[in-house]
Every structure is written in structure tokens, then in C-alpha cells.
Amino acid sequence: xxxxxxxxxxxxxxxxxxxxxxxxxxxxxxxxxxxxxxxxxxxxxxxxxxxxxxxxxxxxxxxxxxxxxxxxxxxxxxxxxxxxxxxxxxxxxxxxxxxxxxxxxxxxxxxxxxxxxxxxxxxxxxxxxxxxxxxxxxxxxxxxxxxxxxxxxxxxxxxxxxxxxxxxxxxxxxxxxxxxxxxxxxxxxxxxxxxxxxxxxxxxxxxxxxxxxxxxxxxxxxxxxxxxxxxxxxxxxxxxxxxxxxxxxxxxxxxxxxxxxxxxxxxxxxxxxxxxxxxxxxxxxxxxxxxxxxxxxxxxxxxxxxxxxxxxxxxxxxxxxxxxxxxxxxxxxxxxxxxxxxxxxxxxxxxxxxxxxxxxxxxxxxxxxxxxxxxxxxxxxxxxxxxxxxxxxxxxxxxxxxxxxxxxxxxxxxxxxxxxxxxxxxxxxxxxxxxxxxxxxxxxxxxxxxxxxxxxxxx
Amino acid sequence: xxxxxxxxxxxxxxxxxxxxxxxxxxxxxxxxxxxxxxxxxxxxxxxxxxxxxxxxxxxxxxxxxxxxxxxxxxxxxxxxxxxxxxxxxxxxxxxxxxxxxxxxxxxxxxxxxxxxxxxxxxxxxxxxxxxxxxxxxxxxxxxxxxxxxxxxxxxxxxxxxxxxxxxxxxxxxxxxxxxxxxxxxxxxxxxxxxxxxxxxxxxxxxxxxxxxxxxxxxxxxxxxxxxxxxxxxxxxxxxxxxxxxxxxxxxxxxxxxxxxxxxxxxxxxxxxxxxxxxxxxxxxxxxxxxxxxxxxxxxxxxxxxxxxxxxxxxxxxxxxxxxxxxxxxxxxxxxxxxxxxxxxxxxxxxxxxxxxxxxxxxxxxxxxxxxxxxxxxxxxxxxxxxxxxxxxxxxxxxxxxxxxxxxxxxxxxxxxxxxxxxxxxxxxxxxxxxxxxx
Numbered sequence: 001x002x003x004x005x006x007x008x009x010x011x012x013x014x015x016x017x018x019x020x021x022x023x024x025x026x027x028x029x030x031x032x033x034x035x036x037x038x039x040x041x042x043x044x045x046x047x048x049x050x051x052x053x054x055x056x057x058x059x060x061x062x063x064x065x066x067x068x069x070x071x072x073x074x075x076x077x078x079x080x081x082x083x084x085x086x087x088x089x090x091x092x093x094x095x096x097x098x099x100x101x102x103x104x105x106x107x108x109x110x111x112x113x114x115x116x117x118x119x120x121x122x123x124x125x126x127x128x129x130x131x132x133x134x135x136x137x138x139x140x141x142x143x144x145x146x147x148x149x150x151x152x153x154x155x156x157x158x159x160x161x162x163x164x165x166x167x168x169x170x171x172x173x174x175x176x177x178x179x180x181x182x183x184x185x186x187x188x189x190x191x192x193x194x195x196x197x198x199x200x201x202x203x204x205x206x207x208x209x210x211x212x213x214x215x216x217x218x219x220x221x222x223x224x225x226x227x228x229x230x231x232x233x234x235x236x237x238x239x240x241x242x243x244x245x246x247x248x249x250x251x252x253x254x255x256x257x258x259x260x261x262x263x264x265x266x267x268x269x270x271x272x273x274x275x276x277x278x279x280x281x282x283x284x285x286x287x288x289x290x291x292x293x294x295x296x297x298x299x300x301x302x303x304x305x306x307x308x309x310x311x312x313x314x315x316x317x318x319x320x321x322x323x324x325x326x327x328x329x330x331x332x333x334x335x336x337x338x339x340x341x342x343x344x345x346x347x348x349x350x351x352x353x354x355x356x357x358x359x360x361x362x363x364x365x366x367x368x369x370x371x372x373x374x375x376x377x378x379x380x381x382x383x384x385x386x387x388x389x390x391x392x393x394x395x396x397x398x399x400x401x402x403x404x405x406x407x408x409x410x411x412x413x414x415x416x417x418x419x420x421x422x423x424x425x426x427x428x429x430x431x432x433x434x435x436x437x438x439x440x441x442x443x444x445x446x447x448x449x450x451x452x453x454x455x456x457x458x459x
Numbered sequence: 460x461x462x463x464x465x466x467x468x469x470x471x472x473x474x475x476x477x478x479x480x481x482x483x484x485x486x487x488x489x490x491x492x493x494x495x496x497x498x499x500x501x502x503x504x505x506x507x508x509x510x511x512x513x514x515x516x517x518x519x520x521x522x523x524x525x526x527x528x529x530x531x532x533x534x535x536x537x538x539x540x541x542x543x544x545x546x547x548x549x550x551x552x553x554x555x556x557x558x559x560x561x562x563x564x565x566x567x568x569x570x571x572x573x574x575x576x577x578x579x580x581x582x583x584x585x586x587x588x589x590x591x592x593x594x595x596x597x598x599x600x601x602x603x604x605x606x607x608x609x610x611x612x613x614x615x616x617x618x619x620x621x622x623x624x625x626x627x628x629x630x631x632x633x634x635x636x637x638x639x640x641x642x643x644x645x646x647x648x649x650x651x652x653x654x655x656x657x658x659x660x661x662x663x664x665x666x667x668x669x670x671x672x673x674x675x676x677x678x679x680x681x682x683x684x685x686x687x688x689x690x691x692x693x694x695x696x697x698x699x700x701x702x703x704x705x706x707x708x709x710x711x712x713x714x715x716x717x718x719x720x721x722x723x724x725x726x727x728x729x730x731x732x733x734x735x736x737x738x739x740x741x742x743x744x745x746x747x748x749x750x751x752x753x754x755x756x757x758x759x760x761x762x763x764x765x766x767x768x769x770x771x772x773x774x775x776x777x778x779x780x781x782x783x784x785x786x787x788x789x790x791x792x793x794x795x796x797x798x799x800x801x802x803x804x805x806x807x808x809x810x811x812x813x814x815x816x817x818x819x820x821x822x823x824x825x826x827x828x829x830x831x832x833x834x835x836x837x838x839x840x841x842x843x844x845x846x847x848x849x850x851x852x853x854x855x856x857x858x859x860x861x862x863x864x865x866x867x868x869x870x871x872x873x874x875x876x877x878x879x880x881x882x883x884x885x886x887x888x889x890x891x892x893x894x895x896x897x
Contacts, residue, residue: 231748246759248764254696255694256696256699307671311699
């Protein structure tokens with residue numbers, strides 16, 4: 001056997017069941033045609049979730065923040081937890097599309113479009129939560145610094161304000177990056193569409209014709225944006241972590257928070273990509289494109305990030321003990337053995353123990369197993385944020401001011417309903433934009449032969 | 460994405476031996492040894508601090524390079540083929556690092572302030588289960604032995620198939636050193652095919668183990684030999700900052716050595732293309748930014764929190780007499796390499812890549828120095844010529860060992876079953892391919 005070197009030959013290895021360029025167009029664009037029953041079922045469920053989401057939010061607005069379980073020591077609860085959770089989910093999209101692009105990891109090709117879409121929708125979901133948490137959502141624009149007649153400015157030294165900038169910048173860049181990547185594929189969809197759809201695709205694809213010159217500029221812009229988005233992946237969740245770490249609340253004030261949150265974000269994001277990719281693959285018959293190898297590679301990313309997260313957990317526990325400070329020690333003792341022990345143990349088991357299964361090749365290559373593990377990780381990562389936020393606040397400074405927090409049904413409805421809102425957008429995405437990058441996939445496939453040769457090669 | 464050099468027909472090539480380089484290393488060792496002796500005579504505390512700083516620095520760089528190699532194994536990277544073994548060459552320093560570590564085990568009150576503080580300081584007393592000499596010695600010895608052991612075994616496994624080729628083709632030539640090492644490391648030879656597959660498998664299994672061990676052991680090293688010197692101070696990021704800095708040093712040192720090797724031998728110069736330099740430059744650049752990120756993450760939290768016991772460490776380093784050195788560290792570790800390596804050209808041009816990696820390696824030395832010395836030393840002047848002079852001892856050993864590796868073993872790995880090794884496993888063949896041994 002000859003040494004395998006060229007990208008083409010590698011692609012043939014990664015996608016053994018994809019024979020030709022035309023097959024890619026056929027298979028991927030078919031997803032955009034009439035949806036099946038499975039899609040409609042999911043879409044209805046998502047819409048129902050969205051109704052619950054907005055219903056509960058409306059109730060919260062109408063009745064006031066009193067219907068949330070927030071109280072004096074615990075001023076941040078399930079809503080802020082879920083904000084951090086969704087921002088975290090958003091991370092792996094850019095990791096897969098930008099960082100793996102710069103690292104020249106070819107397996108990203110099949111998965112990155114869905115991951116990027118997930119990023120955009122996850123930020124859209126996350127962005128709502130601080131607004132919900134405001135209570136009087138119509139005052140949300142106060143977060144934005146703008147010149148006004150009273151010379152009132154937000155506090156620029158507040159990490160909460162940094163967060164506004166970080167998240168909006170991230171949203172802008174990832175949306176632009178997402179859009180840029182879709183242009184050649186939308187053009188491919190345009191060429192097959194008819195009627196109104198065609199008109200829309202024409203508009204969105206900016207008149208893409210696939211000339212050399214266009215590809216040249218496209219490539220430049222893509223690399224540039226990838227390089228630009230890479231530090232953003234680190235910055236956003238670092239800033240989110242500083243919402244906590246800047247304070248001196250025991251359990252929040254830790255120097256490791258920024259890289260620890262980033263790793264956790266990528267961890268949960270990759271898990272969510274798997275959670276989304278498994279049904280998508282099944283529903284739209286994309287088995288030839290999202291192969292076991294892609295899942296295997298993502299599982300390896302999960303191993304890496306779970307190890308970093310585990311390292312952070314252990315370091316935090318060790319340092320709390322090592323500090324010799326009574327408050328630090330008591331705060332971490334309370335996490336593991338206090339009233340919220342169940343949340344902490346859920347987090348430790350889901351994020352530290354369950355991913356150990358991924359060390360086995362058989363597990364990494366079993367799609368049902370990965371699906372289940374990814375859901376465990378999603379749960380674990382939600383609880384991680386819950387543990388950090390709620391246990392630290394409930395057990396803050398003096399014992400007199402300790403207090404417990406319990407989310408109310410309104411908060412839980414908003415939290416669960418947000419999944420409806422997220423999936424609503426994601427499901428629409430799968431029907432409007434090619435969910436797998438057509439053009440990039442072709443880069444790794446063998447170039448087409450003339451007709452005769454193709455038959456010969458197939459035979 | 461094109462690769463300038465695909466691993467195909469790779470000749471067995473060695474770095475030419477150079478009496479001049481050996482002489483330089485010998486002089487460095489002698490000079491550094493003399494400086495250390497002089498320092499011991501003048502001020503033993505200063506001498507030992509300088510010794511520890513240098514040990515931390517050179518061990519960091521060597522272990523970091525080995526982690527880079529492990530990462531390449533794990534990710535099945537192929538762009539790095541011509542420079543893979545250069546990163547591996549730093550394994551040659553590890554046995555010496557271990558030997559040089561042994562004298563440090565004798566350090567007590569003159570190095571660790573917490574031994575004295577244990578008598579009267581209640582906060583330090585609460586740490587007694589961790590901060591005590593028997594446990595410190597045990598965890599360091601066992602940890603380093605394990606880590607270095609795994610790294611050296613990986614080096615051995617990576618070399619073995621090539622040495623078999625050298626034996627069978629006479630590729631090692633008439634050099635006695637090369638031949639005897641080739642024979643020594645290929646005992647119980649099981650046939651080329653078999654050796655390649657088993658080496659490939661073992662490397663693939665051990666590389667993740669090595670990386671995990673590295674993170675744990677280097678964190679412990681950082682806590683024990685740097686953080687504990689300020690017994691009240693603690694930072695959860697300290698271990699991560701230390702070992703990621705070390706990894707970055709390993710990347711920079713690999714890039715530096717790649718340029719060196721490229722210039723030493725025209726054939727190797729052709730194998731190590733500007734594409735490899737570009738990629739090594741990118742990695743160096745990326746981890747320069749990452750270093751700054753970690754530095755900032757730690758600094759910002761401490762600055763904002765303003766807790767007395769926490770900011771002490773930072774305040775000390777931002778006041779006289781350390782302020783200037785801290786500023787220089789930031790310049791050398793971030794500002795200069797960031798500006799210098801931002802473009803494409805400087806990464807691909809050998810001299811500029813060498814210049815900026817040198818800047819980084821000097822900056823990293825200062826960083827390690829500042830991690831240790833300000834915690835325990837208040838006198839003026841902050842840094843004398845003695846600390847770098849003691850470093851010459853380490854530098855001599857370091858250069859000689861790495862150069863010995865590159866002259867004794869093939870610089871570019873010839874055997875290559877890793878190319879789609881997975882595919883072969885999937886097909887149940889478990890075969891291997893290799894280039895012609897010249």
C-alpha cells in the first residue's frame with residue numbers, strides 16, 4: 001500500500017461511502033426538500049417548548065421577580081446558571097470551525113456547519129437570560145453605554161458590563177463567520193431551488209458564481225475570520241468566568257476560573273454537538289457524511305476537555321484545603337457534603353467519571369453510547385454552573401447570612417423552555433441552510449474523473 | 460494545506476558531530492560549575508536558589524518539548540514529520556535533569572521558609588499534611604521518576620525501529636558511538652515489521668499517559684519549588700501557568716533547534732522546509748498569546764480581589780527591586796515575540812524565527828526566576844551575574860545532551876506506520892511502510 005499523503009486520499013478514507021461530487025450535492029440538498037414526519041414531530045415539540053418559555057417569561061414579567069426563588073444571599077439562581085450554560089454550549093462551534101481549521105484537522109469538515117449554527121443559536125438563547133433576570137426587561141438597553149443627557153454611564157469596571165461586550169462581540173463574529181462559510185453552499189442550493197426559495201438564496205448567496213477570484217477572496221476572508229474568532233473563543237468564557245472570579249466570594253474568587261470555564265465550555269459544547277448530530281444524522285440519512293470517525297474524534301475532544309475540567313475541580317479542592325483559610329475550606333467542604341451535595345456529586349460524576357468510558361475505543365465508536373454520554377455531560381455541565389453559583393452564594397460569609405435557594409416552577413419552566421427556543425431555531429436551520437458544508441466536503445473527496453474513468457474507478 | 464515534504468523516501472541522516480560544539484559545552488559546564496562553586500563559597504543560599512531556578516527552567520523546556528512530541532503522537536500530526544525527532548531529542552537531558560535534581564533534595568530551611576514558619580504560624584501549621592519534608596521528597600522523586608521514565612521509554616520506542624534499519628542497512632556508518640547505541644537499543648529484535656507496529660502501539664498508548672502525568676507532576680513541582688516559598692500565598696492557576704509556560708518553552712526550543720539543524724546539514728536543511736518553520740512559528744506564536752492569557756487571568760483576579768494575602772505575591776514583584784525585571788519578562792515573553800512573530804515572513808525566515816524563539820527562551824528564564832526568588836529574597840541587587848552564570852552549568856549539559864542525541868540517532872524519523880495506522884488496524888493488517896534506508 002502506498003503512503004497516504006494527499007488530502008484527497010485522506011478524504012476518501014474519512015468518507016468511504018461518498019463516491020462523487022454530485023452525490024454530495026444530492027444528499028445534502030435533499031435535506032432542504034420536504035421534511036419528514038420525524039422533523040415535524042421535533043419541530044412541534046420545540047415550538048411547544050418555546051410557548052412554555054415565553055409563557056413563563058411573560059408570567060415572570062407580569063408578576064415580578066418575586067415568583068423566582070431568588071432571595072437575599074442567593075441573588076443569582078437557575079436563570080444565571082442557564083445563561084452560563086448556553087454561553088458555554090456556544091463555544092465548541094467556534095472551536096470546531098475556527099480552531100480546528102487553523103490546526104488543519106480535516107475531520108471538522110462534516111460537522112462544523114451544524115456546530116456553527118449551534119453556536120449562533122446558543123448565544124441567542126444565552127443572551128435572553130440576563131434580560132429575563134433583569135425582571136424589567138424593557139430596561140435592558142441600560143447595559144449599553146450611550147451618550148445621554150444625564151451623563152449616566154454603566155460601570156466600566158464591572159465584569160457584568162465586560163460580559164455585554166464579550167457576548168455581543170462573540171455573537172457578531174460567529175454570526176459573520178457562520179454566514180461567510182455558507183455562501184458557496186447557499187449558491188449550490190440556489191442552483192437547484194425554484195420560485196421564492198430561489199430568489200431568497202440568490203439574495204443570500206450574494207451572486208456567488210464560484211470563480212477563481214471569488215474563491216481566492218473567500219479563502220482569505222475565511223482564514224482571517226478564523227484567526228480573529230480564535231482568541232474570542234477564549235475571551236468570552238473568560239469574561240463570563242470573571243463575573244464570578246472578580247468578586248471575593250469564597251468559591252468564586254479563584255485564579256484558575258478563566259481557563260477552567262473555557263475548557264468546561266468546550267466540553268459542554270462538544271457534548272451538545274454530539275447530542276444534535278446523532279438525531280440529525282439519522283433523520284436526514286447523513287450516515288455517509290457523519291461517520292463513526294467523526295464521532296470518535298469528537299469523543300477524543302471530550303476526553304481532553306473533561307480532563308482539564310477534572311484537573312480544575314481537583315486543584316480547586318486542593319487549594320481550598322491548602323490555603324489554610326477557614327472560609328475557603330468551609331466553602332468547598334459545604335459543596336461536597338453540604339445541603340447541595342447532590343448537585344456537586346452530579347457534576348463530579350457526569351463530568352469526571354462518565355467521560356472515563358470514552359477512553360475505550362468501543363465506546364467512542366458506538367453512536368448510541370456517545371449520545372447517552374453526551375446527555376450526561378450536558379446535565380453535568382448545567383449542574384457545574386449551578387454548584388458554582390448557588391452553593392457559593394448560599395454559604396457566603398457569616399453563618400448568620402447563609403441561606404438556601406430552590407428554583408421555582410417558573411424558573412424551571414423558563415430553563416427547560418429555553419431548549420424549545422434553541423431547537424426551534426436549529427430545526428429551522430436544518431431546513432433552510434445545508435447542514436453539512438458541501439463545498440468543503442468536496443475538498444477532501446477524490447476529484448471527479450471523466451465519465452468513463454469514474455465508472456472504471458467505481459468498478 | 461499542501462505539505463512541502465511528505466514522509467516518503469526519507470534517508471537516515473545524522474547531525475554531524477562537531478568538536479567545536481563539544482568544546483563549547485565543556486567550557487560552559489566548567490564555567491557554570493566554577494560559578495556555582497564560587498557562589499556556594501560566597502552565599503550558599505543564593506547559590507542554591509540560582510541552582511533551583513535553573514533546574515526548573517531547563518527541566519521545563521525539556522519536558523515541554525517531550526509533551527509537544529506526545530501531542531504529535533496523539534493527534535497523529537504529519538506536518539511535523541521532519542521535526543518530530545527534534546522535539547524528542549530533549550529527552551536526552553532528562554536523565555541529567557534527574558541527577559541534577561538529587562542535590563536539591565538536601566535543601567531545608569535555607570530554601571523553604573515554611574519549615575521555620577511551621578513553628579509559630581497557625582496558617583502554615585494547617586498545611587502541615589502537605590508541607591513536610593518526607594512527603595515533599597517522596598512525591599517529587601516518585602513523580603519525576605515516573606514522568607521521566609515514561610518520556611524516556613517513549614524515546615526508546617520511537618528510536619528502536621530506525622536503529623533496526625540502521626543496523627540492517629549499515630546506515631549508522633563507521634561511527635562507533637552510533638553503532639554501539641544502535642546495537643544496544645535493538646536487543647531482542649523482533650523483525651522490522653513487528654517492531655514498528657509494537658512501537659506505534661506503545662507510543663499511542665503512552666502519549667496520553669505522559670501528558671496527564673506531566674500536568675500533575677509539573678503542578679506539584681510548581682507548588683513545591685515556587686509557590687510554597689510564599690507560604691501564605693496560593694493560586695489555583697499557578698500549576699497550569701507553570702506547565703503551560705514549560706510547554707511553550709518546549710515549542711520555542713524545538714523551533715530554535717529546527718533552525719539550527721537546518722543550517723548544520725544541507726540534506727537535513729532540505730527535509731526541514733520553510734513549511735515546518737512556519738508551523739512551528741505559528742505554534743510558538745499561539746502559545747505566546749496563551750502565556751499572556753494565563754498571566755493575565757491570574758493577575759486580573761488578584762488585582763481585582765485585592766485580598767491582602769493574595770496580592771502580596773503580585774505586589775512584591777511589581778515594586779522595587781523587582782519591577783524592572785517583571786516588566787522585562789512581559790516584554791520578552793509577550794510584547795516582543797507577539798509583534799515579531801505576528802506576520803508570516805518572520806515565522807518562515809530562519810534567522811527571525813531563531814531570534815524570537817531566543818527572546819522567548821530568555822524571557823521564560825526570567826519568568827521562572829521571578830516565580831522563585833522574590834518570594835524569599837529582599838536584598839539588593841535583585842539579580843547578580845551569578846544566577847545566569849550558574850545557568851551556564853545547566854546550559855552546557857543541556858546543549859551537550861541534546862546535541863549528542865541528534866548526532867547519535869537519526870534526526871528524521873524514517874519508520875512510519877502511523878500514517879493511517881488506524882485504517883490498517885481496522886482492516887486487521889497491522890502492517891507498516893517505510894522509506895528506503897540510505
